[in-house]
Amino acid sequence: xxxxxxxxxxxxxxxxxxxxxxxxxxxxxxxxxxxxxxxxxxxxxxxxxxxxxxxxxxxxxxxxxxxxxxxxxxxxxxxxxxxxxxxxxxxxxxxxxxxxxxxxxxxxxxxxxxxxxxxxxxxxxxxxxxxxxxxxxxxxxxxxxxxxxxxxxxxxxxxxxxxxxxxxxxxxxxxxxxxxxxxxxxxxx
Numbered sequence: 001x002x003x004x005x006x007x008x009x010x011x012x013x014x015x016x017x018x019x020x021x022x023x024x025x026x027x028x029x030x031x032x033x034x035x036x037x038x039x040x041x042x043x044x045x046x047x048x049x050x051x052x053x054x055x056x057x058x059x060x061x062x063x064x065x066x067x068x069x070x071x072x073x074x075x076x077x078x079x080x081x082x083x084x085x086x087x088x089x090x091x092x093x094x095x096x097x098x099x100x101x102x103x104x105x106x107x108x109x110x111x112x113x114x115x116x117x118x119x120x121x122x123x124x125x126x127x128x129x130x131x132x133x134x135x136x137x138x139x140x141x142x143x144x145x146x147x148x149x150x151x152x153x154x155x156x157x158x159x160x161x162x163x164x165x166x167x168x169x170x171x172x173x174x175x176x177x178x179x180x181x182x183x184x185x186x187x188x189x
Contacts, residue, residue: 013134015103025103042073043105045096047081047115057082060111067140068109076105085117086158100133113139153186 006012007022012032014022027041046060057080068075077099079092093116099105108130110116116137130137160182 010134013103039072039074040106041076041104042068042107042109043076043096043099044068044078045092045108045110045116047083047085047092049084051082054082064109064111073107073109084158085114100130100135103133105135107136107138109138109140111139112141156186157183
């Protein structure tokens with residue numbers, strides 16, 4: 001009964017099986033027993049919006065690896081994506097969610113919150129996914145500093161890109177023209 005109470009209170013990390021039983025990992029048992037140093041298992045997630053930003057992607061990964069090393073985190077997986085923050089079908093993001101669901105990681109490390117998602121980060125973190133699985137999200141720099149106009153422009157372009165992806169296809173020339181025309185119209189304002 002005590003263990004069930006501790007699991008419900010969040011003092012013990014456990015995964016519930018399909019049959020309704022709880023499974024407690026060996027590292028969690030070791031933590032409870034106070035044996036050995038507890039090392040947080042980390043997943044690194046980095047994302048850029050386009051292939052011409054691949055250098056930035058490599059810099060993100062290198063910085064995040066150094067950050068994890070300095071904190072003593074054990075990096076389980078490095079996940080990257082070259083895609084819009086609005087695209088929910090990103091391969092790396094789906095793999096990240098599987099790692100979280102399987103309790104394979106204790107912490108997700110990223111540079112900025114918008115690397116994970118453009119909108120709704122706090123909902124994803126607190127209510128929908130990470131907190132219910134007892135996984136901490138560390139966005140090292142929080143949110144990218146932006147002025148109000150820049151934030152509005154980027155949001156509009158992200159939304160239009162997402163809709164154009166669905167209407168015309170991911171690599172369509174028609175989609176690229178639509179996005180470029182919108183960017184030009186916004187710049188001319």
